[in-house]
Amino acid sequence: MLVAFDRGDDGELFPMYGPTDQQSEERAIRTAKALAGKYVGVIAWSRDADPALGDCGPPNTLFVSGDVPDME
Known part of the structure; x- marks a missing residue:
C-alpha cells in the first residue's frame, strides 16, 4: 500500500495520492x-x-519520507 500526504490550511495532513495497492513491495x-x-x-x-x-x-513499513500520520 502507498499513500502520499499534503497539509491543509489548518496544518492537518490529508491524503493526496492513495491509498493504492501496489503489485509488489x-x-x-x-x-x-x-x-x-x-x-x-x-x-x-x-x-x-x-x-x-x-x-x-500489523503494518510493515517499507519506506517513509517527510511527515506522515501514525500507522496505529
Whole structure:
C-alpha cells in the first residue's frame, strides 16, 4: 500500500495520492521514492493478510519520507 500526504490550511495532513495497492513491495518503494519530492509525506507499507478470516497483521513499513500520520 502507498499513500502520499499534503497539509491543509489548518496544518492537518490529508491524503493526496492513495491509498493504492501496489503489485509488489519493490514497486511500492520505487513509487514512494518518486513521490517523495512532490508531497509533504509519503509512506509505503505491507501487511500480512488472511482473506479467508478477514484478518490483517500489523503494518510493515517499507519506506517513509517527510511527515506522515501514525500507522496505529
